[in-house]
Amino acid sequence: MVKSFFPVNLAEAMAFCKQKNICPIAGGTDLMVRNHRGTGILPAFSANMLFTKNIAEMNVLRREDTQLFIGANTTLAQLIKWQYTPRLLRMALLEMAAPAVRNVGTLAGNICNASPAGDTLPPLYAMDAVVCLQAPAGKRELPIKDFITGPGKTVLHEDELLVGVKLPFLVLDNELVFYKKVAMRKAAAISKVSLAMRAIKKNGYIESVAVAIGAVGPVIVRLPAVEVLAAGKKALTQELLKNIYSEYDKAIRPIDDVRSTAAYRKRVAMNLLQHVYEHCIK
Amino acid sequence: MSKIKFILNGNAVELDVVPTMRLLDVLRNNLGLTGPKEGCGEGECGACSVLVDHQLVNSCIMPAGNVAGHEVITIEGFNKQSRYKKLADTFARAGAVQCGFCTPGMILAAEALLNEVPHPDEQQIRQAISGNLCRCTGYSMIVKAIKMAAEEGGGLW
Numbered sequence A: 001m002v003k004s005f006f007p008v009n010l011a012e013a014m015a016f017c018k019q020k021n022i023c024p025i026a027g028g029t030d031l032m033v034r035n036h037r038g039t040g041i042l043p044a045f046s047a048n049m050l051f052t053k054n055i056a057e058m059n060v061l062r063r064e065d066t067q068l069f070i071g072a073n074t075t076l077a078q079l080i081k082w083q084y085t086p087r088l089l090r091m092a093l094l095e096m097a098a099p100a101v102r103n104v105g106t107l108a109g110n111i112c113n114a115s116p117a118g119d120t121l122p123p124l125y126a127m128d129a130v131v132c133l134q135a136p137a138g139k140r141e142l143p144i145k146d147f148i149t150g151p152g153k154t155v156l157h158e159d160e161l162l163v164g165v166k167l168p169f170l171v172l173d174n175e176l177v178f179y180k181k182v183a184m185r186k187a188a189a190i191s192k193v194s195l196a197m198r199a200i201k202k203n204g205y206i207e208s209v210a211v212a213i214g215a216v217g218p219v220i221v222r223l224p225a226v227e228v229l230a231a232g233k234k235a236l237t238q239e240l241l242k243n244i245y246s247e248y249d250k251a252i253r254p255i256d257d258v259r260s261t262a263a264y265r266k267r268v269a270m271n272l273l274q275h276v277y278e279h280c281i282k
Numbered sequence B: 001m002s003k004i005k006f007i008l009n010g011n012a013v014e015l016d017v018v019p020t021m022r023l024l025d026v027l028r029n030n031l032g033l034t035g036p037k038e039g040c041g042e043g044e045c046g047a048c049s050v051l052v053d054h055q056l057v058n059s060c061i062m063p064a065g066n067v068a069g070h071e072v073i074t075i076e077g078f079n080k081q082s083r084y085k086k087l088a089d090t091f092a093r094a095g096a097v098q099c100g101f102c103t104p105g106m107i108l109a110a111e112a113l114l115n116e117v118p119h120p121d122e123q124q125i126r127q128a129i130s131g132n133l134c135r136c137t138g139y140s141m142i143v144k145a146i147k148m149a150a151e152e153g154g155g156l157w
């Protein structure tokens, strides 16, 4: 018999996590669709359900000096409204779903769902987000790129929960950001390709660049070794650009699926890369 | 099974249901409220829209456990309010209702918007109903009806 539990804090949640076969459920906008069986029929859950909504530590939204802590349960709608939400993340949130889904869907849900097309992921990768995890054995923090390992796959242990996300909080007037989601009907579309870019320019020199591309491989693509090629430069020469593109060209390995084709995704991703490196950063 | 308590259309209810049951099924089958409709069952059409703590949600993908301790309003509760009367009137006058299947959701989406933004522009209206599909009207009449309600509803929102 499947049990349900509604802990109000992490300590209670951890006590429940010691049991076997746990499924955390936040807003349910991914899980309820995935387990849908039909009108009037119970969704197909076979695990012990841990409703996260009341866990106090996951409902925190906090700005510290140079860091933001976004509790796991923060909804997409709350993040759009929060005054400290980084611009790049808000740009992605505004292109996600319709109000009714944003009112319910959470940041943790989007991360833990680990879809290559998850729309908060490219901005979170570009900003080097860190996920905060808690298990009965203790807590740990990981860069998001080490947390997600493949489509629907994370390193989350069976008894572990995501408590929140840490993001650097920087107020910079020389920050350049770009976000583009390529998809069909806006209000209910899964990305065919998406790209988030964040760059810092000082006195005409490129200080740093971060580019994260979604839905073109099993995980979000980010190439720090290529990004540093642009750092410290005033302008990017044709030759350097050629090198940069050829590295992306090697790393981007999309697939054909119901939403798009590999060839289309590759082409659009390369066009978007050209746009950010030759237009946005310049 | 668990006891789930919440406020439904102003009244406290307590139900014995599996917490993963869809709120839509609880409303329609256990409580006999058939205003929320099932279109897609996947969060994409808005026919099942209800308000939870005055926020628009899709009841077809909302586990009943997530409304415990909260306030749910369906079209059956909202239609007692003067805000409803205004919206019903402008929807009728603008020709925003044809088969009516999307209408409960559209009206609640309009209410969720006007409650936060009493004087929305066209883009805000279109965004607010972007999760609600209508097969009949072509949307323009619905947008117009919401605009009329905002203009005529002085003081209601």
Ligand SMILES: Cc1cc2nc3c(=O)[nH]c(=O)nc-3n(C[C@H](O)[C@H](O)[C@H](O)COP(=O)(O)OP(=O)(O)OC[C@H]3O[C@@H](n4cnc5c(N)ncnc54)[C@H](O)[C@@H]3O)c2cc1C
Residues within 6 Å of the ligand: A023, A024, A025, A026, A027, A028, A029, A030, A031, A032, A033, A052, A058, A072, A076, A095, A096, A097, A098, A101, A104, A105, A106, A107, A108, A109, A110, A111, A112, A113, A117, A118, A119, A120, A156, A160, A161, A162, A163, A187, A188, A189, A190, A191, B042, B043, B044, B061
């Ligand atoms: C109509 C519609 C449109 C959508 N549009 C978009 C879109 O444009 N872009 C997009 O990226 N997504 C979209 N989604 C998907 C979904 O809404 C998002 O991924 C949302 O952020 C999921 O959050 P949730 O709280 O509802 O997740 P849930 O369904 O509750 O959970 C998702 C996963 O996360 C796990 N989980 C949740 N919280 C925790 C936690 N604290 N610790 C550990 N694991 C946890 C769950 O076990 C589950 O595996 C859409 C969905 C629908 C139905």
Ligand code: FES
Residues within 6 Å of the ligand: B037, B038, B039, B040, B041, B042, B043, B044, B045, B046, B047, B048, B049, B058, B059, B060, B061
């Ligand atoms: S039936 Fe719920 S959104 Fe379509």
Ligand code: FES
Residues within 6 Å of the ligand: B096, B097, B098, B099, B100, B101, B102, B103, B133, B134, B135, B136, B137
């Ligand atoms: S009036 Fe028929 S679906 Fe909208």
